Amino acid sequence: MAAPPKEPLVITDKAEMREWSRSARRQGRTIALVPTMGFLHEGHLSLVREARRRADAVVVSVYVNPGQFAPSEDLSTYPSDFEGDLGKLRAVPGGVDVVFRPQNLYDYGQREVGGSGVESDNGSVSCLEEKGMGHEAWVRVERLEKGMCGKSRPVFFRGVATVVTKLFNIVEPDVSVFGKKDYQQWRIIRRLVRDLDFSIQVIGSEVMRDHDGLALSSRNVHLSPEEREKALSISRSLSRAKSAAEKGQVNCQNLKDSVIQAIQEAGGKIDYAEIVDQESLEAVEEIRSPVVFCVAAWFGKVRLIDNIEINV
Amino acid sequence: MAAPPKEPLVITDKAEMREWSRSARRQGRTIALVPTMGFLHEGHLSLVREARRRADAVVVSVYVNPGQFAPSEDLSTYPSDFEGDLGKLRAVPGGVDVVFRPQNLYDYGQREVGGSGVESDNGSVSCLEEKGMGHEAWVRVERLEKGMCGKSRPVFFRGVATVVTKLFNIVEPDVSVFGKKDYQQWRIIRRLVRDLDFSIQVIGSEVMRDHDGLALSSRNVHLSPEEREKALSISRSLSRAKSAAEKGQVNCQNLKDSVIQAIQEAGGKIDYAEIVDQESLEAVEEIRSPVVFCVAAWFGKVRLIDNIEINV
Numbered sequence: 001m002a003a004p005p006k007e008p009l010v011i012t013d014k015a016e017m018r019e020w021s022r023s024a025r026r027q028g029r030t031i032a033l034v035p036t037m038g039f040l041h042e043g044h045l046s047l048v049r050e051a052r053r054r055a056d057a058v059v060v061s062v063y064v065n066p067g068q069f070a071p072s073e074d075l076s077t078y079p080s081d082f083e084g085d086l087g088k089l090r091a092v093p094g095g096v097d098v099v100f101r102p103q104n105l106y107d108y109g110q111r112e113v114g115g116s117g118v119e120s121d122n123g124s125v126s127c128l129e130e131k132g133m134g135h136e137a138w139v140r141v142e143r144l145e146k147g148m149c150g151k152s153r154p155v156f157f158r159g160v161a162t163v164v165t166k167l168f169n170i171v172e173p174d175v176s177v178f179g180k181k182d183y184q185q186w187r188i189i190r191r192l193v194r195d196l197d198f199s200i201q202v203i204g205s206e207v208m209r210d211h212d213g214l215a216l217s218s219r220n221v222h223l224s225p226e227e228r229e230k231a232l233s234i235s236r237s238l239s240r241a242k243s244a245a246e247k248g249q250v251n252c253q254n255l256k257d258s259v260i261q262a263i264q265e266a267g268g269k270i271d272y273a274e275i276v277d278q279e280s281l282e283a284v285e286e287i288r289s290p291v292v293f294c295v296a297a298w299f300g301k302v303r304l305i306d307n308i309e310i311n312v
Numbered sequence: 313m314a315a316p317p318k319e320p321l322v323i324t325d326k327a328e329m330r331e332w333s334r335s336a337r338r339q340g341r342t343i344a345l346v347p348t349m350g351f352l353h354e355g356h357l358s359l360v361r362e363a364r365r366r367a368d369a370v371v372v373s374v375y376v377n378p379g380q381f382a383p384s385e386d387l388s389t390y391p392s393d394f395e396g397d398l399g400k401l402r403a404v405p406g407g408v409d410v411v412f413r414p415q416n417l418y419d420y421g422q423r424e425v426g427g428s429g430v431e432s433d434n435g436s437v438s439c440l441e442e443k444g445m446g447h448e449a450w451v452r453v454e455r456l457e458k459g460m461c462g463k464s465r466p467v468f469f470r471g472v473a474t475v476v477t478k479l480f481n482i483v484e485p486d487v488s489v490f491g492k493k494d495y496q497q498w499r500i501i502r503r504l505v506r507d508l509d510f511s512i513q514v515i516g517s518e519v520m521r522d523h524d525g526l527a528l529s530s531r532n533v534h535l536s537p538e539e540r541e542k543a544l545s546i547s548r549s550l551s552r553a554k555s556a557a558e559k560g561q562v563n564c565q566n567l568k569d570s571v572i573q574a575i576q577e578a579g580g581k582i583d584y585a586e587i588v589d590q591e592s593l594e595a596v597e598e599i600r601s602p603v604v605f606c607v608a609a610w611f612g613k614v615r616l617i618d619n620i621e622i623n624v
Contacts (some may be wrong), residue, residue, distance in 0.1 A: 018511055026338075108506050133592065136456065137473070137507035141449045161449070162508070169509040194420050195449030196474070197481040199330055280445060 006095025008060070008086065014170050017100050021059070021172045024097075029056035033173035035164060038062040039079045040088050043208040043216035047177045050205045052094045054175045060089060061100040061167055067135075068159025079218065105166055106135045139165050141188045141195070144281055148184050148272055148294055149305070160185055161192050168198055180204040181215055183292055183307045187281055207307070209235065215306045227299045233266035234295055238308040241293055245310045250287040263297050271296035271303065278309065287312055318407025320372070320398065326482050329412050333371070333484045336409075341368035345485035347476060350374040351391045352400050355520040355528035359489045362517045364406045366487045372401060373412040373479055379447075380471025391530065417478055418447045451477050451508070453500045456593055460496050460584055460606055461617070472497055473504050480510055492516040493527055495604055495619045499593055519619070521547065527618045539611045545578035546607055550620040553605055557622045562599040575609050583608035583615065590621065599624055 011017045021031055032055035034047045051058045062085060069075040082101070089096045138158050145157035168176070178186045190202045208216045213235040214228065223231060237259040249255060252275040260273050276283050278290045287310060294307040323329045333343055344367035346359045363370045374397060381387040394413070401408045450470050457469035480488070490498045502514045520528045525547040526540065535543060549571040561567060564587040572585050588595050590602045599622060606619040 014509060105509070106507075135507050136454045137451060137504045138454060139449060139451050139508070143448045166507075166509045169511065192449045195418075195447050195478075196451070197326060197417070197478045199481065 005090040006097075008089055008096040008099045010086075010099045010101055012101050012103060014102060014105075017059075017098070017102075017170050018172060020098060024057050025172070030174040031055055031057045031059060031171065032175040032177060033167065033171045034058065034060045034177050035167050036060060036062055037064045037078065038085050039081055039218050040085045041216055041218060043179055043181065045088060045092055046208045047179055047205050048089065048092050048096060050203060051175065051177045052092065054177070054201075054203060055173075057097040058094075059098045059100055059171050059173065060096050061102075061171070063100075063102055063105060063163070063167075065105070065159055065163040067106070067163055068156050070153065070155050073153075100167075100171065105163065108133070108135070138162050139192060139196070141191050144184065144188045144191055147276070147281060147283075148274060149296065150184070152271060152296075157185070157188055161188060164189055165192065165196070168193075168200060173200055175201045175203060177203045177205055179207070180309075181207045181217070181305070181307070183294055184281060187279065213239070215304070217304060219302050219304065222302045223299060227302065230266040230268065231297075231299045231302075231304055233263045233268060234297060234304060234306045237262035238293055238295060238306060242308050242310050245287050245312055250312070252283075252285050252287065255287075255293070259293070259295065263295070267299065269298040271298065273297075275310075317402040318409075320401055320408040320411045322398075322411045322413055324413055324415060326414060326417075329371075329410070329414075329482050330484060332410060336369050337484070342486040343367055343369045343371060343483065344487040344489060345479065345483045346370065346372045346489050347479050348372060348374055349376045349390065350397050351393055351530050352397045353528055353530060355491060355493065357400060357404055358520045359491055359517050360401065360404050360408060362515060363487065363489045364404065366489070366513075366515060367485075369409040370406075371410045371412055371483050371485065372408050373414075373483070375412075375414055375417060375475070375479075377417070377471055377475040379418070379475055380468050382465065382467050385465075412479075412483065417475065420445070420447070450474050451504060453503050453507070456496065456500045456503055459588070459593060459595075460586060461608065462496070464583060464608075469497070469500055473500060476501055477504065477508070480505075480512060485512055487513045487515060489515045489517055491519070492621075493519045493529070493617070493619070495606055496593060499591065525551070527616070529616060531614050531616065534614045535611060539614065542578040542580065543609075543611045543614075543616055545575045545580060546609060546616060546618045549574035550605055550607065550618060554620050554622050557599050557624060562624070564595075564597050564599065567599075567605070571605070571607065575607070579611065581610040583610065585609075587622075 011020060024031055032051035034051050036044050048060060064078050066075055139161040140158050141161055150157050178189055180186050186204045193200050193202050210216060212232055214232055215235060241255045241259050245255060256273050256275060260270055263270060273295045274283055275291050275293045278292050284291055290311045292307050292309045296303060296305045323332060336343055344363035346363050348356050360370060360372060376390050378387055451473040452470050453473055462469050490501055492498050498516045505512050505514050522528060524544055526544055527547060553567045553571055557567060568585050568587060572582055575582060585607045586595055587603050587605045590604050596603055602623045604619050604621045608615060608617045
């Protein structure tokens with residue numbers, strides 16, 4: 001008989017979360033953290049299963065981080081389904097120990113020094129406010145954040161690096177798992193951990209794909225059946241480029257041209273198509289060392305990203 | 313009979329330092345960190361004594377941080393006297409448990425992914441290099457770092473915030489002690505700890521002064537006896553301004569004018585003289601809440617800083 005589903009403990013308070021982790025560590029247990037923005041799909045659950053294999057206890061954070069949305073991006077309508085998320089996490093073999101669901105990670109309460117006539121800010125400090133006592137410490141990974149997705153979303157990686165730093169300091173995990181679907185984000189987090197001397201192992205989990213090869217994404221539900229069929233041009237052309245490279249086609253312009261052509265012929269609009277060093281994310285002209293081929297493209301109103309590692 | 317002087321354990325390796333701290337914590341001991349750049353004087357030792365009162369174990373780091381020096385500033389001739397520092401630390405009542413003296417906190421060794429013809433960078437990565445696999449993650453406290461010392465030293469606080477983040481992640485202290493002589497730095501560290509959710513209590517230790525009132529600084533040794541006498545105009549005029557404010561003189565322009573005049577009459581050259589909110593460090597026009605009066609001035613080739621809190 002299968003074990004009954006494990007009910008995760010839901011924690012909303014920072015201090016309580018940290019105390020839970022410290023108590024687990026005192027008992028000799030290792031902790032893995034999977035940061036998410038909720039609205040979980042099978043891709044997220046693969047990260048949770050990876051976390052389950054890597055540590056004794058698994059914490060999944062569910063927090064839509066305002067710090068990584070530009071004013072033009074629509075934070076307020078970001079989808080959420082917390083009860084649905086809990087159901088999916090219960091069904092993961094071995095379960096999840098804690099779901100950390102903070103209300104506002106940028107709420108720091110009152111000023112330290114009182115006495116001003118204006119009794120200062122109320123509790124709802126926004127990380128986006130430009131003055132006053134709001135959040136103002138930011139972590140940047142200055143080179144890795146510049147290219148690819150950083151070009152079209154200039155505050156995105158600053159927000160990601162900062163909220164991940166905060167989550168690391170609250171949860172104090174031994175291991176943290178990120179999806180390689182967001183390849184640039186994954187490399188940024190690894191660099192951040194190295195450069196700021198966090199004692200955390202950052203695991204990259206492989207891209208999860210649907211039966212037809214489409215990389216899993218919350219955004220896929222917005223694709224019409226026809227757009228979805230066309231969007232397969234991304235994964236199919238990337239796969240062909242990898243095969244070609246493995247057979248000796250090392251000229252990146254040729255490889256990129258064939259991917260761009262395939263996506264455009266299917267009706268997609270290219271945001272970028274780049275072949276970059278796996279660690280520095282610097283563009284290469286010829287493949288002589290491990291690279292990753294990264295693509296972002298629009299199909300209708302949906303922006304999709306995908307990538308494939310080429311280890312020659 | 314007094315206890316014999318305690319011999320501090322000198323640790324140079326990051327991993328060894330962290331393991332020492334974790335071992336101490338497993339034994340239920342709390343840890344205080346005092347970050348220094350060495351060449352210790354009585355001001356530093358007052359921080360160590362404060363640390364001694366705040367925690368079971370005291371770690372003093374001695375590291376001249378290249379990340380906070382601009383190319384125009386003279387990192388290579390920064391003074392050091394490690395044996396002298398050890399002697400002073402031995403003499404602190406209760407002693408010091410660990411002196412953490414890393415060689416290079418920005419040395420991250422080899423690349424993760426191999427295979428490139430160039431077997432990558434050697435071990436001596438500089439945090440100041442502009443390309444390659446060097447350090448690139450930086451912490452900025454964006455508003456607090458802008459004014460006062462941040463104006464004349466634009467990379468200074470970025471470097472301080474980043475190295476302190478690294479030291480916090482390596483030493484994992486419960487408490488860290490900073491001197492309020494470097495008032496802006498102290499406020500920046502407090503904000504950093506709040507905004508990045510470090511579980512560390514940041515203590516500000518009061519300005520240490522010589523018998524004549526001069527704020528202690530490593531740079532004081534470069535003052536001639538005559539310059540030193542003139543430099544007393546800083547602490548004396550600040551002290552008079554505080555008394556005037558407490559007697560009802562709340563107009564900041566008047567208070568600043570009298571300090572600037574006193575320092576200039578003594579032959580000093582003002583870098584800045586500002587009366588700012590103690591927490592936001594924003595300039596105020598009238599004193600109605602706790603402020604701090606901060607001054608930087610040159611006497612000969614020596615730049616001195618000092619400040620005084622005014623709590624009306």
